Amino acid sequence: MNITEIRIKLMSDPNDRLQAFCSITFDYCFVIRDLKIIQGTKGPFVAMPSRKLTDRCPKCEMKNHLRAAYCNGCGTSLDSDRALDEDDGRAKLYADIAHPINSDCREMIQDQVVAAFEEEMVRAKEPGYTCRYDDYGEENYARLKETESNPDILPMSAHQPDEDSAQRRVDGAHEEKQDPHAGEQRRPQQEIFYDNEGDSFGAGVL
Numbered sequence: 001m002n003i004t005e006i007r008i009k010l011m012s013d014p015n016d017r018l019q020a021f022c023s024i025t026f027d028y029c030f031v032i033r034d035l036k037i038i039q040g041t042k043g044p045f046v047a048m049p050s051r052k053l054t055d056r057c058p059k060c061e062m063k064n065h066l067r068a069a070y071c072n073g074c075g076t077s078l079d080s081d082r083a084l085d086e087d088d089g090r091a092k093l094y095a096d097i098a099h100p101i102n103s104d105c106r107e108m109i110q111d112q113v114v115a116a117f118e119e120e121m122v123r124a125k126e127p128g129y130t131c132r133y134d135d136y137g138e139e140n141y142a143r144l145k146e147t148e149s150n151p152d153i154l155p156m157s158a159h160q161p162d163e164d165s166a167q168r169r170v171d172g173a174h175e176e177k178q179d180p181h182a183g184e185q186r187r188p189q190q191e192i193f194y195d196n197e198g199d200s201f202g203a204g205v206l
């Protein structure tokens, strides 16, 4: 199995530990997105795509991140220290979605991705550079609803009867406006899984 394509999206702030997102294609036919290139103390390393682990609120069954101190659904206070500890004593808050299962594969991915990342940084300085990573705008800020004209849709009104909320959604569809900044790339505070730093990526799963 070979990597046949690597696409990289460089972050705008070179001082950020998160240097880039990337996708890799295996044998021209299978793509994995959302790998991260993170600046570690021993140079850049690759972190596999991962998801936040969640559990359910015992009162309203809403899923919450394991470090959430309050339920996102009903506001109940939760024990923010409830995540299970891994063997090394650190809380397990994320799980890899895709990852290598041996060190040969891990090194093959790491070496090629880091090489492609370094080439991308050179290319990014050339005129006419375009990023080829498929970006779904997940790092853009959401457009705010205009709450002044709709005082009944403030977050505190989360527990209204279903009929009301359905009606609001229908109403909202008519109010949708074109945002002049819709295409603007702005990056919110990152929540990145840095736990693998110091070794190489995937170390926690082998």
Ligand SMILES: [Zn+2]
Pocket: 057, 058, 059, 060, 061, 062, 071, 072, 073, 074, 075, 076
């Ligand atoms: Zn709840």
